[in-house]
Amino acid sequence: MKDMEENAQAAASFLKGIASPHRLLILCQLATGEKSVTELIQATGLAQTSMSQHLTKLKDEKIVTFRRDHRTLFYRIDNDAVLKIMDVLYHEFCEEGDEK
Amino acid sequence: MKDMEENAQAAASFLKGIASPHRLLILCQLATGEKSVTELIQATGLAQTSMSQHLTKLKDEKIVTFRRDHRTLFYRIDNDAVLKIMDVLYHEFCEEGDEK
DNA sequence: TTTTCATTTCACAAAAACATGATATTAATA
DNA sequence: TATTAATATCATGTTTTTGTGAAATGAAAA
Numbered sequence: 001m002k003d004m005e006e007n008a009q010a011a012a013s014f015l016k017g018i019a020s021p022h023r024l025l026i027l028c029q030l031a032t033g034e035k036s037v038t039e040l041i042q043a044t045g046l047a048q049t050s051m052s053q054h055l056t057k058l059k060d061e062k063i064v065t066f067r068r069d070h071r072t073l074f075y076r077i078d079n080d081a082v083l084k085i086m087d088v089l090y091h092e093f094c095e096e097g098d099e100k
Numbered sequence: 101m102k103d104m105e106e107n108a109q110a111a112a113s114f115l116k117g118i119a120s121p122h123r124l125l126i127l128c129q130l131a132t133g134e135k136s137v138t139e140l141i142q143a144t145g146l147a148q149t150s151m152s153q154h155l156t157k158l159k160d161e162k163i164v165t166f167r168r169d170h171r172t173l174f175y176r177i178d179n180d181a182v183l184k185i186m187d188v189l190y191h192e193f194c195e196e197g198d199e200k
Numbered sequence: 201t202t203t204t205c206a207t208t209t210c211a212c213a214a215a216a217a218c219a220t221g222a223t224a225t226t227a228a229t230a
Numbered sequence: 231t232a233t234t235a236a237t238a239t240c241a242t243g244t245t246t247t248t249g250t251g252a253a254a255t256g257a258a259a260a
Contacts, residue, residue: 005125012120012123014192018112019112036236049220049239071228081191147251149249151207170206172205216245219242225238230231230232230234
């Protein structure tokens with residue numbers, strides 16, 4: 001095991017990649033399968049530039065990858081940890097588990 | 101299920117509560133059991149004021165709680181989701197699963 | 201009841217994150 | 231090859247986070 005501070009730094013950097021309402025929305029869209037940038041823009045209502053920057057951040061953190069088909073880029077989730085975390089978040093924030 | 105944007109906002113706010121190297125370090129300390137603020141300061145090397153502000157943020161997000169014993173406050177983790185996420189992070193960033 | 205200990209709150213500066221508009225790139229089509 | 235479609239990059243202003251020093255609070259001990 002490496003130095004705890006380094007681990008914490010790496011883990012925090014990864015978490016910051018997800019810790020944004022807009023990026024979570026993007027990830028929710030991608031959870032159902034790969035999507036083009038245009039599709040993501042339509043589904044989320046984000047501005048084009050903003051979308052592009054969010055995707056860049058997700059790429060930087062190795063959370064998503066993409067493939068090109070002609071002039072369209074299709075993004076997809078490519079990270080097990082993020083899927084597990086999204087599962088936790090789903091149960092915690094998206095299910096109405098409050099009424100017994 | 102409520103509105104997706106609201107869920108994303110709530111989940112992101114929660115994630116931001118954890119997405120900091122220093123707060124992860126604090127949470128790692130608390131993972132082994134409750135600790136006083138002074139103990140946390142010693143274990144992490146953070147400045148006193150900074151520690152207090154991080155703890156405030158963790159309290160705001162309902163990630164930790166505390167009890168008072170005389171003039172000492174003992175903090176502890178009080179959130180299932182955060183424990184699950186820490187487990188994922190541990191396997192991803194703190195284990196040397198890269199050799200072999 | 202004054203002092204001390206443990207901790208929080210306040211005020212402010214520095215750094216990081218975010219959104220937006222303008223421009224660039226890349227691939228395809230006319 | 232000039233144009234258009236899909237997307238990325240750049241520059242910039244704003245907001246949010248973070249750290250630090252100074253002052254405040256609250257509970258015990260002297």
